[in-house]
Amino acid sequence: MDRRDFLKASLASTAALAAPSAALAQHQDGQDAKTMTTVAFKGGEKVSLLGFGMMRLPQKDGEIDATLAAKMVDDAIKAGVNYFDTAYFYIKGKSETFCGDVLTKYPRDSYYLADKLPIGHLKTADDLERIFSEQLRKTRQSHFDFYLMHALNAANWKKAVQLNVYDFLLRKKAEGKIRHIGFSFHDKPEVLEKIAAAHPWDFAQIQLNYIDWKAYRSKEQYDILTKRSIPIVVMEPLRGGRLANLPQDAARMLANASPDASQASWAFRYLASLPNILCILSGMSRPEHLAENLRTFSPIRPLDERERRILDKAILAYHNTLSVPCTDCRYCLPCPVGVLIPRVFTAYNDFKMSNNARRFKATLAAFDEDEGPDGCIRCGKCMPKCPQHIRIPNELARIRAEAAKL
């Protein structure tokens, strides 16, 4: 099997899993040509599939450009967007205040507000009530529709358990101050499995897009939540904007197939093809982003078979432009000392494409001892297992040397 055939085979599963969502398709039946797609939640509520992420609002002189941002929110609401997502730390805490300023002029039952408890910031159980009350005050709300434990990973989950955070949230739910309890997640699927099993969560928020489906094990995370019927709110649908700014070959394939469609619309429509998606968050910072998203989601059209095949070819082209041609097949694992070979290569490829040294260094720093490029002892056991014939120890040494200079 040559490299191209291998890549084709490894990507076939992406297409197979991206069968159109029956619920979504059904819901779209009868909708007007320009109606925002909504998803039924808990039987009665209708959540707009496009959610407004309030973490990248337009800014001017270091402050939220309140006039422009408010106009974008107004336009979004007029077009049918009803899900707004903020958090304690977004825009240095100013996102919550802005949400209060802009949303409270609308009837309370016309929008859903999601906010998040900063688990990593908690010191004692007393912080729970203090921060929660502060959030209600800043957003000028009597309740949150969706409330999440923010950025759960193994360490934050341990803290949430120690401080009985879930019980606190249940009390708030009983008081009518929270309607739905969820969490956002950034860690391995093994950790997610444990968290998902711990409580009857109403929803969960994970990073999902057509590249991370394999590269960051998002498929495994998606499967864990879907198996438990936990509706998914998607973050990073454009992978930090990179799927709206594809390498040349991939970009050309999508443009040839559909000259008028934006690259971002392919990424959103891919997600709309998956069942169990409640909402796709987009951190819109310019009116053009909003206008383009409204075109895509009003209503959204899941990818058809032909488009899925074209997207798979574009994913192939995307991988072919990578600095290390790793497809994340994981055949090289386990490494006897525990180097997470594909994750190191993915982080490095991301860095070479984005030039974001800070993120690359943070990713390497988050690895446990021996999981990063420093762990490699050049035993060579991984090399014969790599279908891409990557000289893995040499590449790890190159990455190590490059990282040391950053």
Ligand code: SF4
């Ligand atoms: S060569 Fe390095 S990465 Fe490969 S198996 Fe040995 S220690 Fe692990």
Ligand code: SF4
């Ligand atoms: S290094 Fe090779 S074997 Fe390992 S995940 Fe990447 S492509 Fe697969």
